[in-house]
Amino acid sequence: YRYLGVTLQEGPQYLKQHERNTLKSSNIRRGHLWNMAKYSYNPYTLARALWKSVAVPAVTYANDAVVFQQTTLKTLHRHQVEIGSWALGGNGATANLAVTGEMAWSTFKQRDARAKLGYLGCLIHMPDEAYTKRTFHYVRYRSSRTNWSNTIARLDSVYSKGTRRHEATLEKGWFKAVTEEVNAIELEAWRQAVRKKQSLQSIYALHKSELSPCTHYRGDHKITLLFQARVGALMTNCRRAQLFGDTDTACPLCGQSSEDVLHVLLWCPALDHCRPPWATSEERIPEMLGFGEGAHGSLATKRILVEWERLRVIANQ
Template sequence: MVGGNEIKRTKEYKYLGIWLDDKGCEKTKHERIARANQWVGRLGSVARCRANKYEVVRGLWKGVAVPSIMYGLETMVWSRKELDRLEVTQNKAGRIALGANRYVAVEAIRGDMGWSTFRERIAKAGLRYRARLQRMDDSKWASKVWDWNMYGKWMKDSVKVERWTGELGMFVTGVMRHGSMAVCKKEINRRVEEKGKEEWLRGMSEKSTLEWYRRKDQPRYERFL
């Protein structure tokens, strides 16, 4: 009952682009993974007709594809296997842009494309959304649902993300509660990016084929003339 009116039962419901059913958001996750693969196919077709594949593919992937894939993902719990499927599609897009074959290390692909992993993007978005929830008016539905399911899977996953970022812990939790949203967003982005860079460097150190490439200090956009 909402406002004295009975809500009709339905097998599934779509709200702001997110499908909800008795399995949670599984349908939406499958749709977004499929959408990522569709974008790789489109970029492959576009790249064949362009002299500068790097600029075109990088621009379309980062500016159009990623936002369409990422919309609302911070409200879901993603398994490592599901995130890996998104990472594979992004690496395929990077290989198209660079003209790299399947033997080129993913650290080199990411290093020259200069983009974040989906794990980093979802970690940032999830923590920022949690900060919003903690400050949200109690009358809002999102706040009510979060309060009702405070110890559910999503919150447990958010805590895991904090632990993954290392020193983030209670410091950023405090920023979430007491600092401004601008400060909170900046701190979350900085800490997640640091962790992403740390994992990228560790990945390179474990591959002998990237010995020369290790001179690069961080993933960044390159100008290939």
């Protein structure tokens, strides 16, 4: 039966049908939102806004009290990464960590932790005569182990290092502390994972330290090439060799060096006619790829990448 928007059933897996409904809802919204966004003036901005404002509230409904299996949270995150990759123009070589960083989205694991630890603060600061708090105390002091209490114990151990949320005197202060602490821990985990990812080590990990949206993205093909170059997913011969192992790494345009992103943007003589005169060293790479405040070199980079793609098609004919 359905109670307050949550589908319940008999048996130990009483939320199984609710999880199925949530995954179905996520999958449907993923398709609908992308169909709306891809024909808009700015697929990146619209897809990002619609997913955050429409899909996420729907699939995280009652997230503070309902315990999903880890496989369900992973599937929801996969749906999120897929629509983010579509909006950015990613390919099969695009790292999920890069999509998360460019879309500036929290993971569902992060949202789940904030919701449940925040609700724990709500229970702690609730008046003692409230029925919900009386039930909470009964379960707690009787040492009854429920899915929710087990999850809270696990989350509290993960996100308790250096915590100051127990010093809060009001529910609002508790929730603010939980949000800041969970976000800080997950941000550091994301940074460490980015540094370990082979495709992100050389450029992205050095210049992207925060989860933040990029103002350069508009959803056209030029932006797709720029995004792929930023995150190490541009299908140069060096990248193909890493993925498939049987590709010659020499540049098909000049034949002088291994073809990677740095070679395409800075050194390939076949692209000198569209390369700006200031693009002469690797110190210019952050500016060319749009990292940092006030970076304007991405316009020149898009011209280079479009010309590189055109000449590559001609060279491979």
